Every structure is written in C-alpha cells, then in structure tokens.
Amino acid sequence: MRVNFVLSEVATGLRRNLTMTVAMILTTAISLGLMGTGLLIAGMISEMKEIYYDKVQVSIFLAPEVTEEQRAAIQQELESSTEVASFVYESQAEAYERFRQQFSQQPELVENTPADALPESFRVELVNPERYEVIAAEFPNGENGVDQVRDEGEFLDRLFSLLNGARNATIAVAVVQALAALLLISNTIQLAAFNRRNETNIMRLVGASRWYTQLPFILEAAIAGLIGGLLAAGGLILTKVLFIDRTLAGPIRAGIIPQVEWDAIIWNSVIVSGVGVALAGIAAYVTLRLYVRL
Amino acid sequence: MANGPDRGPGLVPWRLVIEMQHVTKLYPASGRPALDDVSTEIDKGEFVFLIGSSGSGKSTFLRLLLKEDDPTSGTVTVNGKPLGTMSKWQVPKLRRTMGCVFQDFRLLRNRTVAQNVAFALEVINKPHRTIKRVVPEVLEMVGLEGKANRLPGELSGGEQQRVAIARAFVNRPLVLLADEPTGNLDPETSEGIMLLLERINRTGTTVIMATHDYHIVDSMRRRVIELNGGVLTRDQSRGVYGVGR
Ligand SMILES: Nc1ncnc2c1ncn2[C@@H]1O[C@H](COP(=O)(O)OP(=O)(O)OP(=O)(O)O)[C@@H](O)[C@H]1O
Ligand SMILES: [Mg+2]
Numbered sequence: 348m349r350v351n352f353v354l355s356e357v358a359t360g361l362r363r364n365l366t367m368t369v370a371m372i373l374t375t376a377i378s379l380g381l382m383g384t385g386l387l388i389a390g391m392i393s394e395m396k397e398i399y400y401d402k403v404q405v406s407i408f409l410a411p412e413v414t415e416e417q418r419a420a421i422q423q424e425l426e427s428s429t430e431v432a433s434f435v436y437e438s439q440a441e442a443y444e445r446f447r448q449q450f451s452q453q454p455e456l457v458e459n460t461p462a463d464a465l466p467e468s469f470r471v472e473l474v475n476p477e478r479y480e481v482i483a484a485e486f487p488n489g490e491n492g493v494d495q496v497r498d499e500g501e502f503l504d505r506l507f508s509l510l511n512g513a514r515n516a517t518i519a520v521a522v523v524q525a526l527a528a529l530l531l532i533s534n535t536i537q538l539a540a541f542n543r544r545n546e547t548n549i550m551r552l553v554g555a556s557r558w559y560t561q562l563p564f565i566l567e568a569a570i571a572g573l574i575g576g577l578l579a580a581g582g583l584i585l586t587k588v589l590f591i592d593r594t595l596a597g598p599i600r601a602g603i604i605p606q607v608e609w610d611a612i613i614w615n616s617v618i619v620s621g622v623g624v625a626l627a628g629i630a631a632y633v634t635l636r637l638y639v640r641l
Numbered sequence: 642m643a644n645g646p647d648r649g650p651g652l653v654p655w656r657l658v659i660e661m662q663h664v665t666k667l668y669p670a671s672g673r674p675a676l677d678d679v680s681t682e683i684d685k686g687e688f689v690f691l692i693g694s695s696g697s698g699k700s701t702f703l704r705l706l707l708k709e710d711d712p713t714s715g716t717v718t719v720n721g722k723p724l725g726t727m728s729k730w731q732v733p734k735l736r737r738t739m740g741c742v743f744q745d746f747r748l749l750r751n752r753t754v755a756q757n758v759a760f761a762l763e764v765i766n767k768p769h770r771t772i773k774r775v776v777p778e779v780l781e782m783v784g785l786e787g788k789a790n791r792l793p794g795e796l797s798g799g800e801q802q803r804v805a806i807a808r809a810f811v812n813r814p815l816v817l818l819a820d821e822p823t824g825n826l827d828p829e830t831s832e833g834i835m836l837l838l839e840r841i842n843r844t845g846t847t848v849i850m851a852t853h854d855y856h857i858v859d860s861m862r863r864r865v866i867e868l869n870g871g872v873l874t875r876d877q878s879r880g881v882y883g884v885g886r
Binding site: 352545546548549550551552553554555556557559560 | 735738740761
C-alpha cells in the first residue's frame with residue numbers, strides 16, 4: 348500500500364468539500380459530546396446509588412420534645428430489631444453541621460437557619476430495603492418521641508428517576524444527532540466519490556483492488572470522525588474544568604454528588620473518539636457498498 | 642492471418658484468450674437485448690475489429706469481457722477463466738491482464754503524461770523502481786518521449802490517445818480492448834494510432850477494437866466481427882467494413 352498516495356488522496360478529499368467536511372465534523376462532535384455527557388451522568392448515577400442506597404434507607408426524625416427515656420427506648424428497639432442492619436444517631440448539632448456543608452454555596456440560607464431548626468434523627472439501614480413499612484409500623488408518627496419516619500428510598504427513587512430521565516434524554520438527543528451525523532457522512536462520501544470518479548474509474552479499469560480504491564474514502568470519514576471525537580473530548584474536559592469543578596464544587600465537597608474524576612473524563616473521551624472513528628468508517632464503507640460503484 | 646498464432650501442433654501452444662458462448666445481455670428497462678445469443682472465440686495474438694451501427698452492442702461486448710457487467714445468460718471465458726463463477730475480489734486480477742482505451746481518452750487532467758501512466762501502476766502496487774523504469778520505456782514506444790511532463794490539456798487529441806494507450810499497455814496486458822479509439826481523431830492521426838495498435842499487437846497482445854471507421858477496417862484487412870442489433874451477423878477473418886460498399 349502506497350501510504351503517500353492514500354494520504355494525499357485523503358487530504359485532497361477533505362479539502363475539496365470543506366463545508367461538508369466541517370458540517371460532518373461538527374455534527375459528529377455534538378453527537379459524541381452528548382454521548383460522553385450521557386456516559387458521565389450514567390457513571391454519576393451508579394456512584395450516587397452506591398453512596399445513598401447503601402447507607403440510609405429510613406430516617407426516624409425525633410420530636411423536639413423527645414425525652415431521654417424515649418430516645419433510649421428507640422435506640423433499644425433498633426438494636427434488637429432483626430430488620431435493622433445498622434443505624435446511626437445524628438444529633439441536632441451534627442444535622443446542622445451537615446446542612447451547613449451541603450449549602451456552603453448559599454451562605455444566606457445557612458445564616459437564616461437557626462442551629463436548632465433541624466431535628467435529631469436515627470438513620471437506619473435495613474436488612475431488606477423493601478421492608479420500610481415494617482419499621483414505619485414499629486414507630487408510629489407522633490408517638491413516643493417520634494416525629495416522623497421517612498422512607499429515604501422513596502425520595503431517592505424519585506431523585507434517581509429524575510437523573511435517569513436526564514441521562515436518557517441526553518442519550519436520545521445524542522442518537523438523533525448521530526443519525527444526522529451518519530447521513531452527513533454518507534452524503535459527504537458520495538460527493539467525494541463523485542468528485543473523484545475519474546480516478547476511481549481508472550483505478551477500477553486497471554485492476555486496483557477494491558480495498559485500495561475504498562481506503563481513501565474510509566480514511567477520510569474516519570479522520571473526520573476522529574476530529575469530531577477529539578472536539579467532543581475537548582468539550583468533556585471543558586465541562587469538567589468549568590462546570591463540575593466550579594458550579595458543582597460545593598455539593599461535591601458535601602458528598603451530595605460524587606466527584607467526577609479525571610479518570611472518568613479521559614476514559615469517556617477515549618470511548619467517544621473510538622466510537623467516532625468506528626462509526627464514521629463503517630458509515631463510509633456501507634455508503635461505498637450501497638451507493639458507489641468502485 | 643499475418644500475426645495470428647500458430648494453430649498447428651507443436652511450436653506455439655494454441656490458446657484461446659476469449660470465448661463467448663450463447664451470450665445474451667438484456668439491460669433492465671430495455672426490451673431488445675443488447676447482445677443476442679453471441680458465440681465467438683478469439684485467439685491469443687489476434688487483431689479483431691468489432692463493427693456495427695450505433696447501439697448494436699459493441700461496447701456491451703467489451704464491458705462483458707471486463708466483467709464490468711454480467712451477461713443475462715451464456716458464458717464468457719477470458720484466458721481460460723469463466724467470468725460467471727469469478728468472485729468480486731478476483732475481478733481486479735482479471736483487469737490487470739487487460740488494457741482499455743476509450744474514445745474520450747479518460748486521462749487525469751491534473752496529472753502529467755508520465756504521472757498518468759504511472760498512476761495505473763501505482764494503484765496496483767508496482768514497486769517504485771519498476772515504475773521509474775517502465776514508464777519512460779512505454780512513453781518512448783508510443784512516441785511521447787519528449788512530453789512526459791506535459792499535462793493532457795497541453796497535448797493534441799492524438800497525443801492524448803497515445804498516453805491512454807501507453808497507460809493501457811504499460812502493464813503488458815494479454816488483451817487490449819479499444820472502444821472507438823479513433824472516434825475523436827482526424828484520419829491522419831487515426832492512422833498513427835492504428836500503427837501503434839498494430840505494433841502492440843505484434844508483441845503478442847490480442848487487440849479487440851470497436852469502431853465505426855470503415856476506412857480503417859478496409860485498409861487493415863483483419864478479422865471482423867459484425868454485430869447487428871445485438872446479433873453476431875458476420876465473422877470474417879480478413880474482412881472489410883461493409884460488404885459491397
Ligand atoms: N447501461 C445500460 N442500460 C440500459 N441499456 C443500455 C446500457 N448500455 C447500453 N444499453 C443499450 O444496449 C444497446 C447496445 O449498446 P452499446 O453501447 O453496446 O452499443 P454500441 O454498439 O457500443 O453503440 P455505439 O456505437 O453508439 O457506441 C443499446 O440499445 C443501448 O441503448
Ligand atoms: Mg459504444
């Protein structure tokens with residue numbers, strides 16, 4: 348294979364339809380960027396699930412007028428219950444401290460919240476998270492110093508269905524964009540094949556192999572896909588630097604949202620670039636097979 | 642036949658280069674077949690004129706030999722290989738044994754004469770050294786030795802056709818297919834092209850030339866195959882263009 352020949356063909360091809368090439372690269376980049384974002388969200392969701400679901404499933408909030416004996420009785424009951432895997436006690440002071448950390452970005456909210464506004468609570472991990480009803484029945488609301496028993500799982504389910512929705516929407520838009528990108532790639536390749544029909548006709552007649560004839564086109568698409576992938580990777584890096592490390596810094600420090608590590612960014616960038624190259628190359632190959640006589 | 646192969650036993654092994662058996666080609670969306678039950682044989686080293694009015698199937702005949710298209714029925718055999726059972730990826734190898742020349746030259750406008758010829762070798766992966774050696778050789782043979790670095794636009798029609806012939810012949814094909822190679826040229830220039838094709842034929846290359854030019858056919862007195870509405874109506878070993886003209 349004459350590398351020079353192939354490369355110069357690819358370069359000419361990319362230059363010849365500059366507008367198409369740019370459109371193809373941008374569409375691919377947007378699609379891949381959204382795909383990368385979707386992957387990041389998916390990764391965050393599974394990490395958050397680990398953080399939340401595994402720890403607290405039920406919170407038992409105590410009434411402000413709870414007595415020492417009532418508190419001890421509740422603790423006693425939790426210790427003896429076979430449904431309870433573990434539990435921790437959180438005092439008003441601890442609850443306030445956690446609140447302050449979580450909302451460190453909104454100092455006026457923290458200032459306007461008195462230190463005793465947050466109730467003390469027991470945070471309970473169940474052996475089987477589905478058995479919330481049993482615990483709720485054991486500690487009736489408003490009795491024996493219990494103010495309210497809350498199924499955190501239910502709240503988390505709602506939170507995660509929201510996050511899953513965001514992920515699915517991102518991926519859905521990515522797929523639509525990918526479709527547009529594939530059509531553009533196909534179109535560009537058809538145009539490129541038309542522009543080079545003299546060369547390819549001669550190549551066919553003198554017995555150049557199909558592979559030799561097709562390679563410049565496939566490489567052309569693959570390179571455009573790679574550039575699109577690299578742009579998308581750049582987008583992911585910017586997201587990390589400008590959005591995750593700034594806007595989300597507070598919640599991440601407070602442990603509400605898991606940190607998005609550079610590992611994940613780099614790994615997703617590699618995936619996205621690989622997908623860009625592979626999809627563009629395959630699209631070009633299929634286009635050549637279906638629409639172009641080589 | 643002056644330059645025909647020796648069919649007798651002994652000396653040169655007799656060899657069919659092209660064989661067509663009951664070949665019919667029906668293009669879709671066309672009622673009348675472009676070729677209608679055509680059978681013929683062409684030996685190694687023959688010079689054959691393919692004549693007939695416009696639309697009689699000459700180009701179709703040549704396309705089938707190149708496996709640019711497949712016959713609707715019948716078999717085409719080139720150099721002992723039946724094309725019907727040949728797989729797609731073997732076609733390039735078949736085409737490397739054949740050269741083609743067309744009425745419209747089909748040169749790359751942005752490449753020089755030498756580059757046009759070299760292109761045909763580059764794309765089939767011939768080594769650089771070979772290309773460097775054979776391109777000047779073949780350009781000299783077609784009479785373009787001083788014009789290697791010109792662009793096709795800087796050449797006359799006859800010279801452009803010589804470039805095309807050089808490109809078709811540089812790989813020393815078994816068969817040279819020429820589809821109206823003199824169609825765009827004046828009689829004098831055409832004569833030069835014919836001399837060149839004759840020279841190529843003398844090297845042992847089979848030449849099949851489709852043409853309308855009866856002057857050429859009449860003066861050369863070579864084998865003539867005539868097609869008429871896709872039907873082979875005449876096959877004469879020292880023919881002229883039209884009987885009784
Ligand atoms: N690709 C095609 N699709 C449909 N019909 C075709 C195609 N190519 C040729 N034909 C038809 O087949 C018949 C033979 O065409 P062909 O080109 O072989 O004739 P020809 O003898 O080369 O004519 P000319 O002397 O004008 O070049 C014509 O009727 C033509 O219309
Ligand atoms: Mg024709």
